[in-house]
Amino acid sequence: MVVRRSRRARRWTIDVPWGEPARLTxxxxxxxxEIDRVLHAHRDWLAVQRASxxxxxxxxxxxxxxxEGRRAARELVSMVADEEAETLGVEVARIQVRDQRTRWGxxxxxxxxxxxxxxVLAPFEVLDYVVVHEVCHLREANHSRRFWRLVESRRPDWRDQKAWLDAHGPELLAFRPAA
Ligand SMILES: [Zn+2]
Known part of the structure; x- marks a missing residue:
């Protein structure tokens, strides 16, 4: 556990990032x-977090x-995005494949x-859903009911892919390929 004192923090918080030491701010x-008390009180909680x-x-x-990952991702993402944009009649200005730490698209x-x-390390259906989700935003730039109806009409099983991301996303985001 890394303990960090912060001048801006109003209250204490614990982060348990994948593959990194837990952080108490x-x-x-x-x-x-008081810090010892918090650490002690959260020992079991921390063990549960780690176990998951x-x-x-x-x-x-x-x-x-x-x-290699970026190349493969670009190829698959572009393929799905082009096809979906054509179906929805929207224009994709540009596609970027990046090293994002917290988000998928x-x-x-x-x-x-x-x-x-x-x-690209996730099942193809998951990548496919994320791309379709973003292409749908070219029609509906928010998460309104209309947006989700559009996603639903394009990928009726989108909830399965979202559930996969909720379950495995943190592990995937923590992946660092060997140099
Ligand atoms: Zn969205």
Missing amino acids: VPAWMSDR QRPRLGLEKRAISEL SCSTSGTLSFNWRL
């Missing part, structure tokens, strides 16, 4: 004794470099779609 004024973070995807066996107001290259 505390307000600068918090005493060592056992690797399940076998990513450590995937001998893929980031460059995004859609800018200028029509640029950005995707996390690690999607």
Whole structure:
């Protein structure tokens, strides 16, 4: 556990990032004794968090470099995006494949779609859903009911892919290919 004092923190928070030490951030004024109390009170909770973070995807066996991953991702993402954009009659201005740490995809107001290259390590249906989701944003730039109806009409099983991302996304985001 890494303890960090922060002048801006109003209250303490614990982060348990995948594959990294847990982090306790505390307000600068918090005493060592109080910090010990928090750590002690959360020992079991922390163990449960860690237990749920056992690797399940076998990513450590995937001998893929980031460059290879990005290339493969770009190819698949472009294929799905082109097909979907044509069906929906929307224009994709540009596709970016990036090393995002927290998100899978995004859609800018200028029509640029950005995707996390690690999607290539997920089942194809998951990548497919993320791309279709972003292309749908070119029609509906929000998460309104209309947006979700559109997604539903294009990929009726989108909930399965979202559930996969909820379950395995953190492990995937933590993946760092060997240099
Ligand atoms: Zn969205």
